[in-house]
Amino acid sequence: MRVALRVLLSASLLYAGTTFTATPLQAAPAAKTAAAHPPGTAIASAHALATDAGLEMIRAGGNAFDAAVAVSAVLSVVEPISSGIGGGGFFLLHDAKSGKDVFVDARETAPAAATPAAYLDEKGELNRDRATNGPWSAGIPGLPAALVHVSKQYGRLPLKTTLAPAIRIAREGFEVYERMSRGYAARREVMERYPGTRAVFLADGDTVEQGELFRQPDLARTLERLAARGFDGFYRGETAKLLLDGVRAEGGQWTVQELAGYRVREREPLRFGYDGWEVVTAPPPSSGGVALAQMLQVLGPWDLAKLPPAERVHLTTEAMRRAYRDRTFYLGDPDFVDVPVATLTHPAYAAGLRASINPDKATPSDLLSGRPTPLEDEETTHFSIIDAGGNRVAATQTVNLLFGSGLVAPGTGFLLNNEMDDFALKAGTPNAFGVMGFDANAPAPGKRMLSSMTPTFMVSPDKVAVLGTPGGSRIITMVLLGVLGYADGLSAQQVAALPRFHHQWMPDAISIEKNALPSDVIATLRGMGHTVNEPQEASEGRRSSDTWGNLQTVSWDKRRNVLEGGSDPRNPVGKASVQVSAPRR
Structure with a gap:
């Protein structure tokens, strides 16, 4: 890593x-x-x-x-x-x-x-x-x-x-x-x-x-x-x-x-372990803590330090993809809906998500859902x-x-x-x-x-x-x-x-900051089936991303x-x- x-x-x-x-x-x-x-x-x-x-x-x-x-x-x-x-x-x-x-x-x-x-x-x-x-x-x-x-x-x-x-x-x-x-x-x-x-x-x-x-x-x-x-x-x-x-x-x-x-x-905050750290983070109605727990536990068993950069980005993206899919369907205000936090953040559930990742190929987002599948500014x-x-x-x-x-x-x-x-x-x-x-x-x-x-x-x-x-x-x-x-x-x-890159299940694409990934890494990711969206010039009335x-x-x-x-x-x-x-x- x-x-x-x-x-x-x-x-x-x-x-x-x-x-x-x-x-x-x-x-x-x-x-x-x-x-x-x-x-x-x-x-x-x-x-x-x-x-x-x-x-x-x-x-x-x-x-x-x-x-x-x-x-x-x-x-x-x-x-x-x-x-x-x-x-x-x-x-x-x-x-x-x-x-x-x-x-x-x-x-x-x-x-x-x-x-x-x-x-x-x-x-x-x-x-x-x-x-x-x-x-x-x-x-x-x-x-x-x-x-x-x-x-x-x-x-x-x-x-x-x-x-x-x-x-x-x-x-x-x-x-x-x-x-x-x-x-x-x-x-x-x-x-x-x-x-x-x-x-x-x-x-x-x-x-x-x-x-x-x-x-x-x-x-x-x-x-x-x-x-x-x-x-x-x-x-x-x-x-x-x-x-x-x-x-x-x-x-x-x-x-x-x-x-x-x-x-x-x-x-009560969410807490889980990663690589010798205790991570303490936000529970619902934030979706962030649940997704963070899922992504880190999916990635945990891989020795990321020994992987080429493109493979590391691929695996991280696949973890992001799966966490955002679950965000879409399961998360809400816990005072109103039964959010399955224990299941979504359990290491056994993460293991199941990990098993669905092809280490050499992108998973199309529409294959992750059994139901029909139906960006950042300077806020916050x-x-x-x-x-x-x-x-x-x-x-x-x-x-x-x-x-x-x-x-x-x-x-x-x-x-x-x-x-x-x-x-x-x-x-x-x-x-x-x-x-x-x-x-x-x-x-x-x-x-x-x-x-x-x-x-x-x-x-x-x-x-x-x-x-x-x-x-x-x-x-x-x-x-x-x-x-x-x-x-x-x-x-x-x-x-x-x-530098930063991001995937949120839908739309099915990796978005990146300008120059966040070298051109050869982007080419390798595209060869694995990923869509990689590089920053575009700002349109009239919009800032550059x-x-x-x-x-x-x-x-x-x-x-x-x-x-x-x-x-x-x-x-x-x-x-x-x-x-x-x-x-x-």
Whole structure:
């Protein structure tokens, strides 16, 4: 595996023009025994202001969970293109004192009015505009409830402290970056339908442009109410009224009861072994953990390090293909459907999947199903944290597509998500990411839509790693490649820079980043029967798909007692930093 991964890593030189702002500790002499505690705090996020806010909480006496609230809130301010308090997310937490891992599910929920029939046009076809734009595309937000829950249950500092950086940045403004201005241009037509959105993004009479100062005073006031009143500061009272009025004014049908009735869920994470590591990851309603367990257990018996690169990519692709097929048919909200997690993640089931792989030839995807068979932009964000006490957080949050639904309820200052498109609104019809679903992921009142978000921990006797990424349906395979990179001994920054390839069962093709695979490897894969889709030039109004994801990761080498951070070089405004603690007495 080491040789093959380093071949792929060489392609990361494409991104050498970006700046990596991590500040890893100097390597300490190798210790005979593992350190009991990290030497400080490491935080990696998609924006430097968010990383700095997390470190500010550590200096104020907070822990990783306080830092997570601050980082999440600041990302909600500075990355409206990717996430926000109008969306949701997953927080994977490790409490060092108790040794407990917990998964905080803050996924959005379906309004009662959002039946499958509500998303069909007069011909019975999926109304794509209603599914992805405006009030009908939005689920009840979960992220504000998660901030309150994580702060109250696991943090040390009050919300007024942890939300203060986000409030300050919303009021005073931040500099618009290229990705944000380009994303606005792609979604401008939809966003300018709504007066509340125009009031935020056209406040100076013109569209947001790279380099200008972007202020959000309404969002600052919304966050102040959340800081002062907690859950009731968002889901009841003034913010709730503004939100409900704005949704209804655009034809939506949210109710007071379903907004006030939203609750986060604490779930038991999935855990399994791979190559000497314990992998701790997301359970349903994320599809990521189940798929990750399947893929790694399918690949486990192969000595990948001894295989030629094309054969390694072939086997990895076949593992991806089978996991995504199962995702389509079996996974959904475990509060509503019986998800066969134990079966899908069992080593014996993985052995059966492995036995169906031809080591020399691609398996056509339509041969894997006994029933009729019926792509990533810059959405979603992730951050990773380890603190000096050994607490850790892997958190992925989103509003789904670029700028979510495009709808800001007047006076609230934040965009609503368009997560309803992650349901199987019409069975067998692909969503915006090209993945499809059936009854297990059909909408129902209060149900949580299936997600690909895969916040993950890796733990071995010598090392701990925290990782995750945005990327729509490609999230799971990017985390897979990151896990394989850490298992091969790569550093945090090398893992963040790894080139990427992906297969999701349908469509039946391997997609790759530009220059991710050498031409001879691509030729060999095609000779084995694979379709390999190389990046195409961006069409008008669309960005190029040359690069994917925005992986953020931190690691702790317990033998050397060294912390490292890795921030994806594809995103020049991201930042990974290490803050050294005072020596323990």
